[in-house]
Amino acid sequence: MTGQEYKPFEYEEHTADVIVKAYGKTLEEVIANAAKAVFNIITDIGKVEPRECRRAAEEGIDLYQAIVRWLEDFLVMFDSEGMVFSDFRVERIEKLDDGGVRIEGVGCGEPFNPEKHEEGTIVKAITYHEMKLEKTDGLWVLRFAVDI
Numbered sequence: 001m002t003g004q005e006y007k008p009f010e011y012e013e014h015t016a017d018v019i020v021k022a023y024g025k026t027l028e029e030v031i032a033n034a035a036k037a038v039f040n041i042i043t044d045i046g047k048v049e050p051r052e053c054r055r056a057a058e059e060g061i062d063l064y065q066a067i068v069r070w071l072e073d074f075l076v077m078f079d080s081e082g083m084v085f086s087d088f089r090v091e092r093i094e095k096l097d098d099g100g101v102r103i104e105g106v107g108c109g110e111p112f113n114p115e116k117h118e119e120g121t122i123v124k125a126i127t128y129h130e131m132k133l134e135k136t137d138g139l140w141v142l143r144f145a146v147d148i
Contacts, residue, residue: 006139009037017145018121019130028090028105030133030140035071035088035107038126038146042078043117048086050108057104059096064131066093066101067142071126074107084117085109121148 012019020037024030039045056073060066070090077083085107092104129145 008033022142024140031090032088045086050087051110053106053108059102063101066103070103082112
């Protein structure tokens with residue numbers, strides 16, 4: 001994928017999980033697009049209006065763990081509040097003194113409404129399975145599996 005045009009995310013076939021491939025021009029954008037991809041498995045995010053926003057801030061021993069924890073925060077909000085999200089912004093990625101990483105940002109959406117939102121597949125967890133982050137031709141690519 002080169003040039004200015006690219007899709008924010010896509011999926012790959014897998015026997016028991018869904019493999020997400022997210023893309024972004026910046027590290028912040030690729031993580032935000034990964035979150036969109038996760039919620040697009042749950043429902044069609046094109047029908048989710050960004051009416052309410054929720055903040056998430058997570059730390060990890062490395063960038064991978066911080067990403068997984070940040071994404072899982074929004075899954076917890078779905079499970080506990082019934083919130084579905086369509087818009088995400090990673091506002092800050094910070095390297096910590098102990099070598100860890102902190103990610104801060106917001107997700108915007110609305111409560112799930114079965115009359116408006118299609119029921120997709122429930123995402124049980126974000127996994128480290130096949131997780132890989134790389135920059136290719138000026139574009140960040142984040143690949144990981146979600147447990148469904």
